[in-house]
Amino acid sequence: MERTIETIEMGEKAMDEIVSLAKRRGFVFQSSEIYGGINGFWDFGPVGVELRRKIKDFWWKRMVYDREDVVGVDTSIIAHPETWKASGHLDCFSDPMVDCKKCKHRFRADELQGPVADSVHGHKPALKKCPDCGGELTEAKQFNLMFQTHVGASQDSTSVAYLRPETCQSIFTQFKNVLTTSRQKIPFGIAQIGKSFRNEITPRNFIFRSREFEQMELEFFIRPTEAEGKKWYEYWKAERLKWFYDLGIKKESLRQREHAKDELAHYARACVDVEYNFPIGWSELEGIADRSNYDLSQHMKFSKKDLQYFDDEAKEKYVPAVVECSVGVDRTFLTILCDAFAKDKVEGEERIVMRFAPHIAPFQAAVFPLSRKLALPAHILEKDLRKHFQTDFDDIGSIGKRYRRHDEIGTPFCITYDFQSEEDKKVTVRDRDTTKQDRIAIDQAGNYLRDKLRT
Ligand code: GAP
Numbered sequence: 001m002e003r004t005i006e007t008i009e010m011g012e013k014a015m016d017e018i019v020s021l022a023k024r025r026g027f028v029f030q031s032s033e034i035y036g037g038i039n040g041f042w043d044f045g046p047v048g049v050e051l052r053r054k055i056k057d058f059w060w061k062r063m064v065y066d067r068e069d070v071v072g073v074d075t076s077i078i079a080h081p082e083t084w085k086a087s088g089h090l091d092c093f094s095d096p097m098v099d100c101k102k103c104k105h106r107f108r109a110d111e112l113q114g115p116v117a118d119s120v121h122g123h124k125p126a127l128k129k130c131p132d133c134g135g136e137l138t139e140a141k142q143f144n145l146m147f148q149t150h151v152g153a154s155q156d157s158t159s160v161a162y163l164r165p166e167t168c169q170s171i172f173t174q175f176k177n178v179l180t181t182s183r184q185k186i187p188f189g190i191a192q193i194g195k196s197f198r199n200e201i202t203p204r205n206f207i208f209r210s211r212e213f214e215q216m217e218l219e220f221f222i223r224p225t226e227a228e229g230k231k232w233y234e235y236w237k238a239e240r241l242k243w244f245y246d247l248g249i250k251k252e253s254l255r256q257r258e259h260a261k262d263e264l265a266h267y268a269r270a271c272v273d274v275e276y277n278f279p280i281g282w283s284e285l286e287g288i289a290d291r292s293n294y295d296l297s298q299h300m301k302f303s304k305k306d307l308q309y310f311d312d313e314a315k316e317k318y319v320p321a322v323v324e325c326s327v328g329v330d331r332t333f334l335t336i337l338c339d340a341f342a343k344d345k346v347e348g349e350e351r352i353v354m355r356f357a358p359h360i361a362p363f364q365a366a367v368f369p370l371s372r373k374l375a376l377p378a379h380i381l382e383k384d385l386r387k388h389f390q391t392d393f394d395d396i397g398s399i400g401k402r403y404r405r406h407d408e409i410g411t412p413f414c415i416t417y418d419f420q421s422e423e424d425k426k427v428t429v430r431d432r433d434t435t436k437q438d439r440i441a442i443d444q445a446g447n448y449l450r451d452k453l454r455t
Pocket of ligand 1: 165166167168198200207208209210211213215217284285286287326327328329330331332
């Protein structure tokens, strides 16, 4: 039977509704909520953790498993403090901070000028008035974003260490070890997924800018010529866009914004932001940069170790250049929530539905017994599907309520085991987006899902 579905246009309140759904359905909770929360930190609930794993697995699949020229690493969060001198973070990784002399609110001076940005480039003079109370603002002070800690028992300046503000620096410092153990030849890449920490002055917009977050970074090492830089920069721009499309993100909500020459970091030859049209406006989702051979050269200088590459074929030695692709797990997570969030009316009844691409949905299928009396055979089916897919068994409340819950967590297929199933050995599969129902043989349920989930 055809069902009528009316789309409801999303208003400006979409972000508030997404935050509320994220909590209600177990995607994201405020960290330490029972103590009043801690600003800039978030916890991921039972449904959220599944979505995060799918994002990371899909990135790793495309960037490492599907390729012969990329290998992975998993490095420590705390590195030797010299790392951060060499990388420039100790001296330059800061944002300009201003305080209101009257209401004491604190702002990033560069943000008082305009759009959301992440990095430290392109400072402009601070505004003189507080946007909250009109009070006078202090002069801008540079505030280093790295979290400090101490290593070992002594708590003095000799034991200071930092939580990494990006995962890539250890990729550079381990370049030689990875090269010799993996037997890769240039061009090749090193990939890593891991936590990063930045003591952001104004963490905000839900998980868009947090103080603890996760990055997925690829450093792709190449010959240090301008032509190679251009070639691989264009290559990775196209690859990364394709990854977002394959995550199911709407093409019209993604764009790439090239940095102007005066916006580039001092080491970068070119840089582009992949931006998404969030409810807060177009904002950075990923940075792709041609970083020249600045990073390896700096680590050579500070460590006094030779990090050059010997090219057997050309019989020459050089410090490789690098094209970097750096994307946040949390920002991708938020993008997927925003992109999937939809409201419509099914037969006149309003619902919220998360239209995740089926392969990244937290659950691929849910199995419902129509009545508790049918729990046993329904459970047998669900356990069987669980071997191959992420599934949920749900026997609480009316079938309508169960559909609502699974629409809100984006389960693409809900399978109902009813009284007739005992006779005809069939179940009803309901499609999340169209709400259309198919009657299929129980022993074909796995094949049916496999077919629908093919990417
Ligand atoms: N290694 C290069 C680097 O870290 P970045 O532009 O500072 O570059 C890369 O960060 C990506 O990391 C951003 O595009 C964003 O997805 C994510 N990211 C950066 N700061 C973040 C924060 N405070 N909260 C959440 N994600 C963040």
